Amino acid sequence: MNKPIFQISPGFEEIMPPEYRELVANGPYGKGFGVSDLGSYKELIEEHPLCAGCGLALSIRLALASLPNPGDTVIVGSTGCSSLVFPQVALHNIHSLFGNQNAVASGLKRALKLRFPDKVKDVVVIAGDGATADIGLDMVMQSWFRRENITTIMLDNEAYANTGGQESGMSRQGAVLNMAPTGKKFPKATLPEVAQAAGCAYVAATSPAHPRMLEKAVRKAVLIAREVGPTYIQLFSPCPTNYKFKPQETIPLIKQREKEGIFRNQEYISDEAQRFLDSLEEARKK
Amino acid sequence: MYYAARVAEEKCTGCKICIISCPDSNVIAYCETKKVKIDAGRCKGCGLCVSVCPKDALTVSQD
Numbered sequence: 001m002n003k004p005i006f007q008i009s010p011g012f013e014e015i016m017p018p019e020y021r022e023l024v025a026n027g028p029y030g031k032g033f034g035v036s037d038l039g040s041y042k043e044l045i046e047e048h049p050l051c052a053g054c055g056l057a058l059s060i061r062l063a064l065a066s067l068p069n070p071g072d073t074v075i076v077g078s079t080g081c082s083s084l085v086f087p088q089v090a091l092h093n094i095h096s097l098f099g100n101q102n103a104v105a106s107g108l109k110r111a112l113k114l115r116f117p118d119k120v121k122d123v124v125v126i127a128g129d130g131a132t133a134d135i136g137l138d139m140v141m142q143s144w145f146r147r148e149n150i151t152t153i154m155l156d157n158e159a160y161a162n163t164g165g166q167e168s169g170m171s172r173q174g175a176v177l178n179m180a181p182t183g184k185k186f187p188k189a190t191l192p193e194v195a196q197a198a199g200c201a202y203v204a205a206t207s208p209a210h211p212r213m214l215e216k217a218v219r220k221a222v223l224i225a226r227e228v229g230p231t232y233i234q235l236f237s238p239c240p241t242n243y244k245f246k247p248q249e250t251i252p253l254i255k256q257r258e259k260e261g262i263f264r265n266q267e268y269i270s271d272e273a274q275r276f277l278d279s280l281e282e283a284r285k286k
Numbered sequence: 287m288y289y290a291a292r293v294a295e296e297k298c299t300g301c302k303i304c305i306i307s308c309p310d311s312n313v314i315a316y317c318e319t320k321k322v323k324i325d326a327g328r329c330k331g332c333g334l335c336v337s338v339c340p341k342d343a344l345t346v347s348q349d
Contacts, residue, residue: 039305039316046311053332057309211306248333248346251307 003029003071006090019046023090029071035215038065048085053247055237055254056081056155058208060126063153063235064089066215068222073122074112076105078136080128081162081239082155099136101125102143105150122222125152129170130160133189137169144198144230151225152232153218154191157239165242172262177242192266195232201225201273206265207236209254213265223280224273236263289331289348291324297343298322304335304344 007024008016019042026042033041044064050057060082067073075093077086078101086093096104105123112121132140132154140152158175160166165178173187195203202224204217214235221231236254240247257263269277291314300320308314313328314335336344 035306036302039302039314039322043311047328048310050309052309052330053334054309058307058334061309061311062306208307246333248337250309250332250334252337 003027027090028065032068033065034219035062035065035211044070044090045085046088046090048088050081050084051241051247053240053250054081055208055239055250056128056157056161057085058250059155059214059235059237060085062208062211062214063126063218063233064091066218067122067124068219069120069122072120073124073222074108076101076108076123076125076127078125078127078131079162080131080160081157082126082128084162086126099131099134100139101127101131101136102148102150102152103139106143106146106148109148109150120226122226123150124222125150127152127154128161129154129156129158130168133169133191141194141198144195144200144232147199147229149225149227150230151218151221152195152230153221154232154234155237156234157237157242158188159239159242161239161242175243192232192234192268196268199229200232200268201229201270202231203268204232204266205234205236206267207254207263209251209258210265217267220269220277224269224276228270228273228276288326289346290326290329291331291333291335291344291346292326293322293324294343294345295321297341299341299343301340303338303340307334307338309334 022042028041075091077083077095079098105125109123156170158171160168167180167184169189171184174183176183192203192205202221206213217233221233225231238250238253298321305314313325315323317323331346333346
């Protein structure tokens with residue numbers, strides 16, 4: 001969304017809501033802000049309805065703050081907790097059928113390339129674990145096989161949290177949820193390895209407990225997706241409502257999982273993508 | 287009336303860790319005095335900022 005599109009017409013300033021006026025005056029478009037600038041500008045999200053202490057909300061907030069070019073980014077969402085946030089986000093966003101997000105994003109990216117050949121337009125998919133790993137796995141994998149230039153960000157809260165807590169492919173083995181009282185019988189899907197094998201140029205698994213790492217991963221993924229090929233990021237975002245822990249324990253829980261070795265941060269960059277990043281770095285130095 | 291996070295200004299060092307740990311947007315702002323300020327009307331009182339603050343400058347309490 002470029003600034004001229006949403007600027008207020010002269011004479012209408014007073015009737016617009018104060019949040020909108022603040023966004024126009026102090027928004028992040030075109031300023032190159034990152035995670036460390038949070039708190040000093042008007043953020044893209046405005047009062048989302050997710051639960052207190054939601055790890056998913058924190059992941060979305062940090063991911064949106066680390067987009068390299070928010071003015072020319074289109075977000076494709078899918079059904080789930082994350083779809084409750086996107087109506088409150090000041091970016092172009094699309095909500096399609098459950099699991100269809102990567103197919104929609106593929107078409108969108110191709111159309112944007114034809115329509116704006118001289119402009120950089122990023123297409124970023126932000127969807128939950130159900131939409132990415134279970135229902136939409138077909139579309140997600142096919143978009144990677146076709147080497148579409150899109151970034152896929154999965155918000156992994158390990159359950160279908162929005163519908164009362166059913167087990168998903170990303171739930172841990174033995175996880176007991178409201179609608180899965182006998183515990184999950186098979187282990188968690190290893191999607192980062194699948195993405196790597198399916199042809200992603202950049203794959204990262206991290207969590208909002210490491211905001212700088214998350215920021216770097218999102219930036220690299222979006223930049224690599226512009227030129228090299230598909231990228232995938234998995235953000236571990238625990239759900240306090242369905243996993244029945246206190247809302248203030250979200251970040252301590254991630255750190256505890258890391259200490260126990262159950263969750264680990266990982267990163268994979270293909271050779272071509274690494275060369276592209278190096279060339280960007282050299283161009284910046286000059 | 288409502289539960290919200292409060293900051294003890296004398297303990298705050300302005301490290302911004304609470305700002306990047308808050309799941310809600312624009313709750314914690316960074317002031318010119320290099321301290322943080324909390325918008326109690328937007329705070330959901332989850333206490334994540336309290337759990338990450340290295341100086342124990344934050345608490346969740348009623349008005």
